[in-house]
Amino acid sequence: MFIDPFVIRSINRSELRKRILLYLYNIYPSFTYLAEIARVVRSDPSNVKGALVGLGNRYNGHSSLVSLGLVEIIEENGFKYYRLSEYGKRVVEMLKSYQSYYRKFM
């Protein structure tokens, strides 16, 4: 499974997206809802929604975690839940092993 390095580098530069991914990685394969993610990553739900799916003009939908294929949405009884995809899990594992490299070289 090829992972675009630009995707990993872009996530590495975005603290909120990184925190969301790490939280979803920690609870994988479980899913959770938006307000819970916002509470754990200590951010506003609208910011978290922006990072997950994009939000109006403020966030670019193309670089949202769902558009990048890192997070998948599960709909149940009219509610939306979020879970790390298999690809997202691999990206987080790569990101973790590149942390010290990125600190020194990027």
Place this chain on the structure above:
Amino acid sequence: MESLVKKIDKNISAMIQVAVLNILKLGMEYRIFNKLISKKHYIDILNTNSIKNKPLLRDLLDTYVEIGIVERTLNEIRMRDFSYTITFSRESISYIQPDWITIFEEMYKMTRYSFITPEHPKILMDFDKDADFWDMRLSLEFNSTYRKLIASIGKLKDEMTVLDLGCGSVSPVEIGKLVGPNGKYVGVDFSPGMLSIAKSRIKELRFDWVILRELDIRTMVPRNKYDTIIMSFVLEYLPTLSLLKVMNTAMNALYENGKLIIIEPFRENYPQISAWEFFEKLTKEFIKFPSKSAIINSLEQTNYNFRVHEIGKSVLVVEKL
């Protein structure tokens, strides 16, 4: 082991086929072939083309000449009628590990950026600046397959000692785990970026028998002896003149009856390898894939007795006697 050897050889052959198709695509996309329909002055082709990176265009034209798409006299150049056949056998297809195809697509895109400028930020072929991209390449199924083959040839197990020359970021984990906890794996690489990724993995796995050193294999002097020495996809970054020195270093560091395992697409076994080399030259240290004969010649110039076993088209095992 036979299946692993076939996987390596069949995938390398397929990589070269894809690389040939990719250089043909470049020729059409950038209208290089259109300009070469009639005989032209070589300098005119270089100067009238929209490609700004002239050294890369020169490399591409040289590759066309080597593959037989284009003929060149001293000053003139012209396209030849060229026919290229790819044979897909059911047997070959069953060995293909397709994850390298995306890497070849990425290298194709990077070549386009390199046509604009060799310093383009979207070129990810530098061992330090782009160690993450290299790590992804080294993590491919194909690369894991040749590491499995190395393990099988070297009969690697706990308590053995291994020196890996040009270890990169993945071998220290995949090869290193086989010789621990009582053996020793020493990985040498000149790229601090690659080693930084390898070190973080080794630390997390607590492989304290794995030692990583930032060294140039052309100048290193190993103090210890090893059961197995590995050189996988590293000789293409060495100038031909350094080959003797490196072979001498390896033979010196090997125990008697120890094995030097070399994995490379030996150029005499893969006639159109220059197509693949064209794309690998996006890495500034890349020179060319080695020939089996040059390696054996260098070994013969060392003062060591040895026996060489050829396995398939891409593996040489040198046994120190």
